[in-house]
Amino acid sequence: MTELARTRPERFFSERFNVTPSLMERLLGANLAGRADDADVYLEYRVNEELLLEEGTVKKASRHVSQGAGVRAQSGARTGYAHTDDLSVSNLEEAARQARAIADRASVSAVVGVGARGRPHDLYPLDESPVVTDLTRKVELLRSVDAATQAADPRVRQVIASLTSEEVVMLIATVSGWTVGDIRPLTRLNVTAIAEENGKREIGTYGGGGRVPFTFFLEEGRWRRFAGEAARQATLKLGAVDAPAGTMTVVLGPGWPGILLHEAVGHGLEGDFNRKGVSAFAGRMGQRVASELVTVIDDGTMPSRRGSLNVDDEGTPTGRTVLIDRGVLCGYMQDRLNARLMGMAPTGNGRRESYAYPPMPRMTNTFMLAGQDDPEEIIRSVDRGLYAVAFGGGQVDITSGKFVFSASEAYLIEGGRVTAPVKGATLIGNGPDALTRVTRVGADLKLDEGIGTCGKDGQSVPVGVGLPTIRIDAMTVGGTAV
Amino acid sequence: MKPRASLSTDLLLSVLERAKARGATAADGFLVEEREFTATVRLGEVETVTHARDQRLALRVFVGRAQAAASTSDLSRGSLERVVDEASALAKLTGEDPHAGLPDPAELVDRVPDLDLEDAGAHEIAPEQKIAVARTAESSALESDARITNSEGAEYGDRHARYAYATSGGFLRAYATSSFSVSVSPVASRNGEMQRDSWYSMVRKRARLEDPAAVGRTAAARALRRLGARKVRTVEVPVIFDPDTAASLVRAIAGAASGPSLYRRASFLLDHLGRRIASPSVTIVDDGLIPGALGSRPFDGEGLAVARTHLVRDGVLQSYLLDTYSARKLGLVSTHHAARDGSGVGVSTTNLMLLAGSTSPGDLIASVANGLYVTELIGFGINGVTGDYSRGAAGMWIENGELAYPVEEVTVAGNLLEMFAAIEGIGDDLVLRDRTSSPTLLVGRMVVAGN
Numbered sequence: 001m002t003e004l005a006r007t008r009p010e011r012f013f014s015e016r017f018n019v020t021p022s023l024m025e026r027l028l029g030a031n032l033a034g035r036a037d038d039a040d041v042y043l044e045y046r047v048n049e050e051l052l053l054e055e056g057t058v059k060k061a062s063r064h065v066s067q068g069a070g071v072r073a074q075s076g077a078r079t080g081y082a083h084t085d086d087l088s089v090s091n092l093e094e095a096a097r098q099a100r101a102i103a104d105r106a107s108v109s110a111v112v113g114v115g116a117r118g119r120p121h122d123l124y125p126l127d128e129s130p131v132v133t134d135l136t137r138k139v140e141l142l143r144s145v146d147a148a149t150q151a152a153d154p155r156v157r158q159v160i161a162s163l164t165s166e167e168v169v170m171l172i173a174t175v176s177g178w179t180v181g182d183i184r185p186l187t188r189l190n191v192t193a194i195a196e197e198n199g200k201r202e203i204g205t206y207g208g209g210g211r212v213p214f215t216f217f218l219e220e221g222r223w224r225r226f227a228g229e230a231a232r233q234a235t236l237k238l239g240a241v242d243a244p245a246g247t248m249t250v251v252l253g254p255g256w257p258g259i260l261l262h263e264a265v266g267h268g269l270e271g272d273f274n275r276k277g278v279s280a281f282a283g284r285m286g287q288r289v290a291s292e293l294v295t296v297i298d299d300g301t302m303p304s305r306r307g308s309l310n311v312d313d314e315g316t317p318t319g320r321t322v323l324i325d326r327g328v329l330c331g332y333m334q335d336r337l338n339a340r341l342m343g344m345a346p347t348g349n350g351r352r353e354s355y356a357y358p359p360m361p362r363m364t365n366t367f368m369l370a371g372q373d374d375p376e377e378i379i380r381s382v383d384r385g386l387y388a389v390a391f392g393g394g395q396v397d398i399t400s401g402k403f404v405f406s407a408s409e410a411y412l413i414e415g416g417r418v419t420a421p422v423k424g425a426t427l428i429g430n431g432p433d434a435l436t437r438v439t440r441v442g443a444d445l446k447l448d449e450g451i452g453t454c455g456k457d458g459q460s461v462p463v464g465v466g467l468p469t470i471r472i473d474a475m476t477v478g479g480t481a482v
Numbered sequence: 483m484k485p486r487a488s489l490s491t492d493l494l495l496s497v498l499e500r501a502k503a504r505g506a507t508a509a510d511g512f513l514v515e516e517r518e519f520t521a522t523v524r525l526g527e528v529e530t531v532t533h534a535r536d537q538r539l540a541l542r543v544f545v546g547r548a549q550a551a552a553s554t555s556d557l558s559r560g561s562l563e564r565v566v567d568e569a570s571a572l573a574k575l576t577g578e579d580p581h582a583g584l585p586d587p588a589e590l591v592d593r594v595p596d597l598d599l600e601d602a603g604a605h606e607i608a609p610e611q612k613i614a615v616a617r618t619a620e621s622s623a624l625e626s627d628a629r630i631t632n633s634e635g636a637e638y639g640d641r642h643a644r645y646a647y648a649t650s651g652g653f654l655r656a657y658a659t660s661s662f663s664v665s666v667s668p669v670a671s672r673n674g675e676m677q678r679d680s681w682y683s684m685v686r687k688r689a690r691l692e693d694p695a696a697v698g699r700t701a702a703a704r705a706l707r708r709l710g711a712r713k714v715r716t717v718e719v720p721v722i723f724d725p726d727t728a729a730s731l732v733r734a735i736a737g738a739a740s741g742p743s744l745y746r747r748a749s750f751l752l753d754h755l756g757r758r759i760a761s762p763s764v765t766i767v768d769d770g771l772i773p774g775a776l777g778s779r780p781f782d783g784e785g786l787a788v789a790r791t792h793l794v795r796d797g798v799l800q801s802y803l804l805d806t807y808s809a810r811k812l813g814l815v816s817t818h819h820a821a822r823d824g825s826g827v828g829v830s831t832t833n834l835m836l837l838a839g840s841t842s843p844g845d846l847i848a849s850v851a852n853g854l855y856v857t858e859l860i861g862f863g864i865n866g867v868t869g870d871y872s873r874g875a876a877g878m879w880i881e882n883g884e885l886a887y888p889v890e891e892v893t894v895a896g897n898l899l900e901m902f903a904a905i906e907g908i909g910d911d912l913v914l915r916d917r918t919s920s921p922t923l924l925v926g927r928m929v930v931a932g933n
Contacts (some may be wrong), residue, residue, distance in 0.1 A: 054746065057577025060826055062551035063568045065561065068536075077524075082533040085555040091535075098533040101609070135575050158747050194747050194867065203748060203867040243872070245895065245931040246716035276524065278634050278669050278678060356534060393862035395874070399634075399669055399678035400711070402891050404861035404874035426863035426872040426893050428931075478863065478872040478893025478931045482718055 009171040009181025010116060013043050017067070017087040021116075024173040027071065027096045032175055036073040036100065038336060039175040040314065043069050043087070044168060044355040047131050052162040053142040060162075061135075068355035071095040074337055078102050081358040117178040119310045120317035123303045124211035130165035130187035133214040138163050141189070141217060145227045149193050152231035155238065157201075158194035159230075163187070165214070172315040180315040186210070186306065186462060188450065189217050191226050195234035202240075204233030205408075208449025210306045226449075233390065233409055236421050243410065243425035243479025249382050250427065250475040251413065253389035254375070254446035258465030261296055261366050262454065263394040263403040264431045265289070269323050269331070270349070270361040270456075271338035273398050280401030280432050281329065289329045290435030293371050296324040298333055300348055300364030306450040307365035307464035311348070314359050318348035323366075324435070335361045353459040363454060367466030371441025375469035378440045380416040386477050387411045387418050388427070401431035404478075426478040434472065442469030490515070490557060491646050491654060494539065497562050498650045501543050504570040508544040508584050509650045512783065512822045513537070516643035519605065523616040524635035525624075531609065540822055541565060545573040549582045551826040581810035584784070587651045591781040594655050598773045599780075601660040604688040605640040612638045615664050615694050622698030623668040629709065630702050634678060636666035640688070647785050657780050662688045666698050670705040677711065679704035679858075684916065686774050704857070707878070711888035713932040714879060720853035721894055721928040722846055722880070725911060727856045728920035732766060732836045734864055734871075734898055735759075736918075739793055739801075740819075740829040741808020743866060750869035750899060751799060759799045760902035763839060766794040768803065768819070770832030777833035777917035783820035788832060791817055805829050836920040839908025843922040846907045848883035854930050855880055856894060869898035875930075892932040901925050 013019045024041050032039035045067045052060035068085040069092055080102030082095035145161040164187065171181040188209035195202050206229035208222065217223045252260060265281070273279035281289065290296070300318030302308050309318045314336050321331045334342070335350030338361055351362035379387060387410060394405030406426045411418045447466035454463045494513045501509040518534040539562070540553040550572030552565045620636035639662070646656035665682035681701035683692035723731060735751075743749040751759065770788030772778050779788055784806055792800045804812070805820035805827050821830035847855060856877040863872040872895040878885040909922030 057579065058575060059579065061572040061576045062826060063572060064553045066555040068555065078528050079530040081530060085536050102528065102531050139575060160746065201747060201867050245929045247933050276634065277632055280676065356536065358530060395860040397860060399676045400890060402874065406861055406863040423870050424863065424865055424872065426861050426874055428874045428891055428893050430891055476891065476893065476931055478895050480895045480929045482716060482929055
């Protein structure tokens with residue numbers, strides 16, 4: 001892999017698999033051009049490594065390699081897609097024939113010449129890719145994390161620390177006659193603590209990462225902070241009271257609670273759902289969907305972030321898309337297909353889990369711009385309510401607009417003060433109006449630590465979220481205390 | 483793409499040989515080769531057709547009591563050699579673990595039972611015929627009612643897979659499976675309100691696929707009954723889970739009973755073996771030997787024979803779900819529930835079911851004066867360590883024993899142990915239509931949060 005990180009994707013696929021630019025030209029030209037509105041060949045090579053430490057020793061160490069090609073032809077709203085993990089010429093040609101079967105235009109063979117196109121950004125230049133870093137340094141880090149988590153509190157009984165590192169080399173050639181490639185590092189450190197006291201057990205999880213080198217975890221006391229947070233969350237929850245049930249004022253802390261945006265508005269503003277008219281936001285462009293304090297942005301160009309990409313998985317440069325501007329819906333996230341069919345421009349949001357899937361519109365890093373309010377003052381402004389600072393996952397029903405996200409660390413607010421920690425509870429709301437009830441927006445915008453994975457139609461991709469402290473005046477909290 | 487003449491079992495064996503040559507004391511490998519086809523149709527037009535052929539070899543290597551895993555989709559000689567070398571190098575890095583190792587060879591499955599999981603050649607029909615299945619399902623949904631105004635589409639899929647498992651001790655067994663599915667997601671609308679729902683059929687024999695027109699009609703009826711949904715006020719009431727949502731509760735019990743969560747002390751069922759964990763009317767079984775069923779397998783991920791396991795009998799936790807490693811950690815024996823996952827071996831269920839009761843779902847609903855009938859759950863609000871439960875729900879409100887009106891944007895919350903203890907009624911409507919199944923369940927009291 002060492003040579004990999006320094007080579008260009010074009011050269012990598014040509015040298016390693018003998019998939020040369022002229023072969024890609026032939027695949028596109030002889031098989032696809034003239035028959036389709038759009039067509040491309042996507043090549044991918046992925047190395048993934050996972051180390052897991054529990055009970056003080058490395059229990060799992062694994063390394064996975066996958067490679068493959070996806071060939072796509074589009075005609076109108078139709079997509080033919082074929083993928084194979086065998087990069088031989090005959091297999092690629094067979095994949096191209098299968099993909100084009102859907103594009104039944106007059107069959108005129110055409111010549112396509114593909115020229116290399118430079119990457120528009122260089123958002124994650126690394127001296128050393130995380131998959132290359134020496135394993136003994138990684139094991140040493142996991143041991144330190146384990147010891148720090150155990151030492152944080154005598155009630156911590158079990159610690160699971162894991163480190164995953166990945167590198168993806170991709171190259172896409174399109175029928176429009178250009179190729180673009182990218183090399184994408186990704187790493188994540190995760191800490192889980194199980195705490196016990198008087199027969200009660202609780203779990204705390206914390207972590208982070210991004211398109212960063214291994215040394216990221218050693219900087220700014222990060223790994224130590226992750227360890228401390230996991231232990232703190234687990235022990236805090238040992239003393240949690242039942243969460244309240246019903247509709248109340250909710251204050252969300254900064255950072256990862258931005259998952260609210262991902263579920264409440266993000267998915268509903270993906271181009272495919274809106275082209276099909278099945279999103280609760282369909283046809284609402286230009287309308288007010290949030291309070292005027294709310295501006296929501298999806299930005300794939302933030303350096304080193306987990307959700308960032310130099311180019312998306314269709315080769316389109318990523319960008320910064322304003323989704324909601326001071327409460328007014330003003331943008332969708334698009335891939336090439338949906339942009340073409342809706343008469344809009346692609347926004348660099350065409351993403352796929354791997355070569356085994358065709359791309360679709362997906363989020364990158366989705367966050368709300370900071371406001372003016374002092375976070376402490378936002379809490380003081382609430383007489384009775386819930387203050388939620390950490391969350392597990394969320395989900396949305398695109399069509400009805402109903403979304404949930406589950407708090408893993410939350411507190412009661414009583415008389416303007418944060419009081420007792422409460423057990424985990426799911427919060428539920430309606431996407432098109434949840435953000436209209438945002439009455440305060442803090443000045444403390446924070447992005448998450450780099451832990452998010454988004455699932456859609458069975459495809460998982462890494463994403464980021466961000467949020468300042470906000471106050472939502474009415475939201476339903478799914479606790480058990482009536 | 484050209485089908486291979488035979489499964490590359492010789493590759494698997496040569497990989498294990500090389501692992502031993504590289505210093506491994508033992509190794510096992512799992513090979514999967516699959517071919518997949520999917521077609522989606524939306525508003526009568528073909529939207530996406532996907533052809534795929536994939537293969538993956540997963541290897542586990544033991545050096546004494548240390549282990550590591552590696553996998554690759556590149557089965558070329560050079561790549562396989564790299565995989566072996568990397569796994570061997572990783573194993574030297576991991577810690578000695580007295581419980582690590584392969585199962586006792588004497589316990590490996592002797593004769594592989596024929597579970598009728600393959601429908602050889604049934605996926606060879608023309609793509610047009612496959613697309614027609616999806617088209618029929620969707621048009622049936624669209625035509626069933628004027629309020630079905632849109633669709634997220636219908637999908638037909640088939641998959642043919644071959645699996646082989648081998649150990650460095652010379653064990654080698656293989657089997658093949660097929661699956662066929664059709665699903666459709668229609669959208670109902672009225673006065674600006676939109677509701678989507680879906681229905682599906684998934685089987686191992688193409689001929690047993692549910693009539694696509696019937697799948698479409700069911701999906702449409704499910705979307706239509708959600709129109710006019712409202713929120714209700716926060717209240718503690720009886721909650722009835724329909725078979726699909728009830729199955730998710732059964733899955734949560736299985737998750738807590740699985741070996742890895744137990745030895746990590748991350749389960750609310752820790753130290754509960756032999757104890758009552760549910761109402762005496764609850765019996766949960768995992769049966770991997772049902773012919774032609776979706777969850778069946780002739781042996782587990784470590785080559786051990788699959789059986790019928792009573793997880794819960796008459797409300798008492800009878801067994802955990804264990805692979806060899808987690809069993810040794812807990813001082814128990816494997817229940818033969820090992821499953822290969824990306825990074826080695828984990829635990830999974832086969833055909834998991836809560837056995838049927840004797841009450842019809844209609845009678846269960848009729849027994850509730852005021853409560854919620856749940857047809858959909860969303861979100862991830864289950865704490866596997868404590869059993870605390872809080873999820874988003876949609877369904878119908880029950881008034882005086884009848885389904886009165888649709889409900890949405892509410893949560894249902896409780897604790898799984900308390901919920902299973904409070905099961906007051908079990909439907910007679912168990913149907914094995916997926917890997918986990920349940921009849922309708924009536925839980926005596928839960929908190930429904932709304933206005």
